Amino acid sequence: MIASQALLxxxxxxxxxxxxxxxxxxxSLELPPGQFVSLVGPSGCGKSSILRLVAGLTAxxxxxxxxxxxxxxxxxxxxxxxxxxxxxxxLLPWRRVEDNVALPLxxxxxxxxxxxxxxxSALELVGLADFARHFPSQLSGGMxxxxxxxRALVVxxxxxxxxxxxxxxxxxxxxxxxxxxSRLWAQRRWTGVFVTxxxxxxxxxxxxIIVMSxxxxxxxxxxxxxxxxxxxxxxxxxxxxxxxxxxxMSLLERGSR
Amino acid sequence: MNRRTAIAGFLPGFLLLALxxxxxxxxxxxxxxxxxxxxxxxEPQQSPAPANAPADENLIPVTLQLNWFPEAEHxxxxxxxxxxxxxxxxxxxKILPGGPDSxxxxxxxxxxxxxxxxxxxxxxxxxxxxxxxVAVMAPLQISPRCIxxxxxxxxxxxxxxxxxxxxxxSSNAFTQYLRHELKLDNVKIVPYSxxxxxxxxxxNYAQQAYVFSEPFVARKxxxxxxxxxxxxxxxxxxxxTLFTNDEKIRDKPELxxxxxxxxxxxxxxxxxxxxxxxxxxxxxxxxMDLDILAYGARTLEPLVYDQTAEAEGLGTMSRARWQKLAxxxxxxxxxxxxxxxxxxxxxxxxxx
Amino acid sequence: MSExxxxxxxxxxxxxxxxxxxxxxxxxxxxxxxxxxxxxPSPQDVWASAQEHAADLGWAxxxxxxxxxxxxGLSLVCGTLLGLVFSQFKWVQxxxxxxxxxxxxxxxxxxxxxLILWFGYGFQGVVAVSFILSLFPIITAATSGLxxxxxxxxxxxxxxxxxxxxxxxxxxxxxxxxxxxxxxxxSCGLAVIGAxxxxxxxxxxxxxxxxxxxxxxxxxxxxxxxxFAGVLGSTLLSIAIFATVSVLGTTILARWHGAAGRDSTTR
Numbered sequence: 027m028i029a030s031q032a033l034l035x036x037x038x039x040x041x042x043x044x045x046x047x048x049x050x051x052x053x054s055l056e057l058p059p060g061q062f063v064s065l066v067g068p069s070g071c072g073k074s075s076i077l078r079l080v081a082g083l084t085a086x087x088x089x090x091x092x093x094x095x096x097x098x099x100x101x102x103x104x105x106x107x108x109x110x111x112x113x114x115x116x117l118l119p120w121r122r123v124e125d126n127v128a129l130p131l132x133x134x135x136x137x138x139x140x141x142x143x144x145x146x147s148a149l150e151l152v153g154l155a156d157f158a159r160h161f162p163s164q165l166s167g168g169m170x171x172x173x174x175x176x177r178a179l180v181v182x183x184x185x186x187x188x189x190x191x192x193x194x195x196x197x198x199x200x201x202x203x204x205x206x207x208s209r210l211w212a213q214r215r216w217t218g219v220f221v222t223x224x225x226x227x228x229x230x231x232x233x234x235i236i237v238m239s240x241x242x243x244x245x246x247x248x249x250x251x252x253x254x255x256x257x258x259x260x261x262x263x264x265x266x267x268x269x270x271x272x273x274x275m276s277l278l279e280r281g282s283r
Numbered sequence: 284m285n286r287r288t289a290i291a292g293f294l295p296g297f298l299l300l301a302l303x304x305x306x307x308x309x310x311x312x313x314x315x316x317x318x319x320x321x322x323x324x325x326e327p328q329q330s331p332a333p334a335n336a337p338a339d340e341n342l343i344p345v346t347l348q349l350n351w352f353p354e355a356e357h358x359x360x361x362x363x364x365x366x367x368x369x370x371x372x373x374x375x376x377k378i379l380p381g382g383p384d385s386x387x388x389x390x391x392x393x394x395x396x397x398x399x400x401x402x403x404x405x406x407x408x409x410x411x412x413x414x415x416x417v418a419v420m421a422p423l424q425i426s427p428r429c430i431x432x433x434x435x436x437x438x439x440x441x442x443x444x445x446x447x448x449x450x451x452x453s454s455n456a457f458t459q460y461l462r463h464e465l466k467l468d469n470v471k472i473v474p475y476s477x478x479x480x481x482x483x484x485x486x487n488y489a490q491q492a493y494v495f496s497e498p499f500v501a502r503k504x505x506x507x508x509x510x511x512x513x514x515x516x517x518x519x520x521x522x523x524t525l526f527t528n529d530e531k532i533r534d535k536p537e538l539x540x541x542x543x544x545x546x547x548x549x550x551x552x553x554x555x556x557x558x559x560x561x562x563x564x565x566x567x568x569x570x571m572d573l574d575i576l577a578y579g580a581r582t583l584e585p586l587v588y589d590q591t592a593e594a595e596g597l598g599t600m601s602r603a604r605w606q607k608l609a610x611x612x613x614x615x616x617x618x619x620x621x622x623x624x625x626x627x628x629x630x631x632x633x634x635x
Numbered sequence: 636m637s638e639x640x641x642x643x644x645x646x647x648x649x650x651x652x653x654x655x656x657x658x659x660x661x662x663x664x665x666x667x668x669x670x671x672x673x674x675x676p677s678p679q680d681v682w683a684s685a686q687e688h689a690a691d692l693g694w695a696x697x698x699x700x701x702x703x704x705x706x707x708g709l710s711l712v713c714g715t716l717l718g719l720v721f722s723q724f725k726w727v728q729x730x731x732x733x734x735x736x737x738x739x740x741x742x743x744x745x746x747x748x749x750l751i752l753w754f755g756y757g758f759q760g761v762v763a764v765s766f767i768l769s770l771f772p773i774i775t776a777a778t779s780g781l782x783x784x785x786x787x788x789x790x791x792x793x794x795x796x797x798x799x800x801x802x803x804x805x806x807x808x809x810x811x812x813x814x815x816x817x818x819x820x821x822s823c824g825l826a827v828i829g830a831x832x833x834x835x836x837x838x839x840x841x842x843x844x845x846x847x848x849x850x851x852x853x854x855x856x857x858x859x860x861x862x863f864a865g866v867l868g869s870t871l872l873s874i875a876i877f878a879t880v881s882v883l884g885t886t887i888l889a890r891w892h893g894a895a896g897r898d899s900t901t902r
Contacts, residue, residue: 081794103796110794116787120809120890130795132805161890181795388857392673408857412673448756453835453848454855473756474836476748617856 031095033059033106033185033217034080039089040242041075048242049075052089055236055245059184062211062218064228064235066278072243073221077187080219081110093185109178111188115170117162117177124149124158127177134181141180148176151210168199172206179210188220192227201259204230208257225271225278230257235274239281246281249274342375343538346396347525349381350405353568355495355557355579356523357400359422359587361567362560363549372541380567384454391528392416398527398542402426403520403608404456406629411622415529418629420543420598421521422550425514425586427494428457428522431479433486434507441465441511450475450482450490456617458491460518463615482506495582499575520608521600522586524629532630543633547598554584600629676860684860685867691849696868699830699845702758703876706765706833707826710773711819713766715811718777722807723799732778738771747836760837761830761845768829769822776818780811813891816884823880827873846872 034057041050049072057063065073078084079091082099093101093108102108109130117126124145125132131141149155152172162170171191178186192200208231211218222228228235229251237247251270253261261267349357360378363369369376379396381387388406391399392414399416409416432438432447441461445468451458452475462472475491479501482488492498494510501508513519525546532539553560557580565573592599605625612618658678664670665677672680685692717735721728747764754763784807792802834847844852846869853861 078790081790083790083793102794108794110791112787112791114785114787116785116791118788118806118809120812129791129805133792133795133797133801389674392671405857408855409673412857412859413671414673414857453851456855459852471756474838476751480748612856 032056033061033094034219035090035092035095036076036079037090039079039086039091041072041079041084042087050079050086051242051244053243053245054089057217057219059217060215061234062220062232064220064222064232065238066222066225066228066235066274067238067243067281068240068278069223070241071238072241073238074189075243077110077189077219077221080185081108081187107181107184109181109183109186111174111178111186111191113190113193115162115167115174117170117173119162121161122158123154123160123162123165123173126162126173127158127180129177130181144180145176148180149173151179152176152206168195168203171195171203175203175207175210182214183216185217186219188218190222193223200224200227201262205257205259207231208255212256225274226262226267229267229270229274230261237274237277237281247274247277249277342370342373345369345374345376345398345538345542346379347376348379348385348387348390348396348399350385350387350399350401350523351381351383352570353378353380353564354571355561355564355576355583356423356427356493358553358557358560358564358576358580358583359523359550360400360525360546361549361563362553362557363545365559365563366549366552368545368548368552369542372545374538374541374545376542378567388414388416391526394528394530397531398525400523400525402456402522403524403605403628404612406524406526407605407609407612407618407623407625408456410624410628411618416526417529417532417627418521418524418526418600419532419539419633420525420546421600421629422524422546422598423522423583423586424589424592424599425512426519426522427583427586428513428518429492429494430461430489430511430513431482431492431497431501431508432489432511433482434509435486436509438509438511441513441516444489444511445469447471447487447489448473448485450488452491455491456520456612456615457513457518459617460611460615461513464516464518479504479506482508494586495579496575499578517607518611519604521604524600529627536633540633543598547596547634550587550597553580554587596634598634600631600634605629672859673857674859676863680860681863681867684858685864688861688864691844692864692868694843695846695849695865696872698843699827699834699847699869700872700876702761702833702845703765703823703826703830703872705758705762706829707769707819707823707876709762709766710769710822710826711815714770714773714818714822715777715815717774718781718811719803721774721778722781723803728778732774735771735774738767738774741767743768743832743836747833751837754837756837761833761847764833764837765826765829768832769826772818772821772825773815776814777811780814781807783814784810809891813888816888819880819884820877823876824873827869827876831869 034055036053036055039050039053040048042048053072053076065076067073075084079086080093080098082093082097082102085097085099091098094105095101096105117123118129121129124142127148128141128145131144146155146158149158152175154169154172154176157165157169157173162173165173174191192203195203204227211231218231220228220231232251235249235251236245237249238244239246249270253267347360349360351357353361357378364376364378387396387399387401388409390396392409403418403421406416406418430441430444430449430451432444436447438444438447442465444465448471449467450473451461461467479490479497482490482497482501483504483506490497492508492510494512498508498510525543527539527542549560557577561573561576561580564576565571587597591601602625605628609618609623609625613620613623662678665675676684721732743764746767750763750767751760754760788806788810789802792806797805830845831847831850834845835851838845838848846865850862850865850869853859853865
């Protein structure tokens with residue numbers, strides 16, 4: 027486990043894309059290790075941009091962003107084990123599911139038997155052990171998303187970034203996967219940063235919700251989610267749940283004005 | 284598209300393409316590059332001044348399709364045009380330049396043009412495929428077709444041809460005949476490139492040529508070409524023959540006679556004073572320089588007026604010559620014996 | 636009838652019937668319009684000519700085929716290599732790729748003499764022409780296949796610190812395979828055309844001639860039946876090569892199913 031310094035530390039971060047689009051403006055944020063936080067906000071508010079900054083895929087135009095005390099790109103190479111779950115499952119169609127899941131370990135080097143074993147374990151975690159030898163085209167959308175999750179989990183990440191992973195799924199599958207994700211987090215307590223449009227989803231999964239304004243994105247609120255873990259379906263029908271959702275919703279509306 | 288439709292699509296597609304290709308035609312042409320140097324003219328034969336030339340509206344329009352770009356080998360026809368002999372005969376002749384793969388045989392056979400110019404082998408090939416074409420006049424008694432070698436190889440005759448690269452075109456009858464008739468020891472046959480560049484660069488390079496063209500160009504560029512005439516080994520098709528189709532001969536014999544007589548007059552003029560004709564050729568084909576054309580006209584003279592033509596008149600043709608050519612084409616497997624039609628291939632009735 | 640027999644019938648019968656219709660129509664056209672042999676040969680004449688020249692055709696088809704396959708093979712290798720260079724070095728792609736179009740429109744008449752100068756007459760010269768004519772589709776296919784990648788996949792590899800080589804071998808090259816299969820199908824037909832045209836400029840030599848020379852000679856003698864027989868030969872050659880490439884391509888692509896419509900969201 028990492029020492030209790032902040033895993034993610036952003037100070038006055040601004041991000042301007044080429045072409046002049048101001049995605050983020052003076053974002054300051056601190057994440058302790060082992061926390062599950064959601065980022066919610068209107069479209070274009072830069073929440074996905076924050077994920078990309080943390081993953082080291084882009085660099086901030088201004089301000090400082092440190093992951094485990096180092097610039098994100100360097101941190102990714104050694105200081106912290108990072109994984110990213112995209113909105114699309116992004117599985118390589120020419121590889122079997124198990125080879126897809128093993129990909130991050132393959133890129134890092136190491137023996138084949140070790141990584142196939144790790145892949146199997148990851149697939150078991152998400153309930154896809156029986157489909158290891160299938161091809162992605164033979165899986166349903168929900169199953170592909172679970173495979174994508176397995177691929178993220180196979181490296182045993184310390185920091186897991188998720189960019190609206192369940193957005194394209196139907197509501198039933200989505201809620202099921204929410205429950206699964208929550209269970210997985212409860213087991214390992216990695217640090218999770220979850221971007222979503224869906225407030226109920228954010229409330230269900232997180233300990234903390236960060237609400238962002240419309241572009242250029244700024245943090246307008248930081249809400250604690252007091253419910254206990256593990257979170258179950260039953261939570262969704264509780265009045266406190268609805269009340270918190272409403273609160274977040276009105277914060278959002280205020281911010282988009 | 285899946286495999287089935289792909290295959291189904293290919294076959295008719297290719298057949299249609301082949302059909303189109305054939306209809307577009309294949310006039311086979313020996314490529315000819317006229318070469319000319321000045322030479323004193325033979326006894327000039329004056330033509331009478333056109334006193335009673337018919338008026339413009341009474342002229343009969345006639346088309347004459349050439350088998351290649353206008354060159355010295357077409358000189359007599361241009362002379363007849365330039366000196367007004369066609370006009371005198373009541374004909375408004377339009378000479379249509381040809382080029383590579385001009386389908387002259389097909390065009391004349393179908394009646395799309397009135398007359399054409401091809402070599403005797405093309406006539407025989409056409410008749411073998413039931414094209415109703417007939418040669419009516421042969422201005423060149425000796426074929427200008429030759430093979431160029433470097434003087435330095437010491438090769439003095441076609442039968443001695445060996446140890447060279449020989450560039451000849453598959454589109455010519457003489458190529459097959461050469462391969463059939465000559466031993467060709469250690470001779471590498473390659474396609475003809477269309478110019479003398481390789482010849483100039485390589486001592487062991489031999490190529491096809493026309494006697495009044497490439498030798499001049501090669502010498503001008505500093506080469507040492509030696510000319511080996513194909514007629515020396517007996518392959519001697521009538522060249523630049525004037526031909527038309529059966530129907531015209533049957534239905535309009537006077538027209539054919541006028542055309543033949545005026546063309547003969549044109550050729551007589553050309554071998555004596557080619558200047559005006561060469562200017563007309565140069566105008567029709569600016570790539571052909573006047574000095575090459577002048578050389579060509581001079582060199583053509585002995586090919587037009589050999590012993591036979593001196594005795595029997597310019598343009599004459601004999602059964603024996605046609606038969607010999609047919610036999611050679613059959614022997615070299617370019618024509619089938621049962622398809623050959625020598626009798627129908629030519630007529631001399633317009634020559635007197 | 637078993638399923639296999641029925642499937643075979645479904646594949647073979649329609650083109651066979653179509654062929655019969657074409658041949659009948661062809662014969663009818665000749666009779667109705669009285670088309671003479673010096674313009675169009677009849678189906679029987681073509682068949683007779685094919686039988687008569689069976690030996691020559693029997694040599695010409697594999698000879699031309701060998702040149703075409705060699706040219707095609709070279710295109711695959713060089714085209715893919717060029718695509719690799721283009722995909723790795725953007726500035727090279729930007730400066731050179733537009734000129735690759737030249738290969739698409741190259742007037743072979745102008746280029747052939749140069750090719751002969753460099754590669755010589757005979758088999759190499761023919762292969763050179765075949766190669767030039769069939770190269771372009773592979774270059775485009777390879778370049779597209781190696782560069783048109785789901786940006787998420789590229790980011791996935793980046794997030795896991797993949798090296799450039801890893802990205803190339805594990806992402807870009809496999810991604811390019813479906814594109815290359817499509818390109819190969821186009822290119823193989825062009826390679827056959829290229830071999831036939833190439834023979835006209837670089838062919839002959841040796842005892843046996845290819846289809847290009849054969850057709851040219853038949854053409855010179857106005858032997859339309861033989862010309863058509865030659866064209867028939869080249870058609871069969873093209874079909875054989877195309878069918879082989881297609882089947883191979885389909886087999887390879889079996890693994891890629893769903894690759895074209897990238898693994899995107901489903902309901």
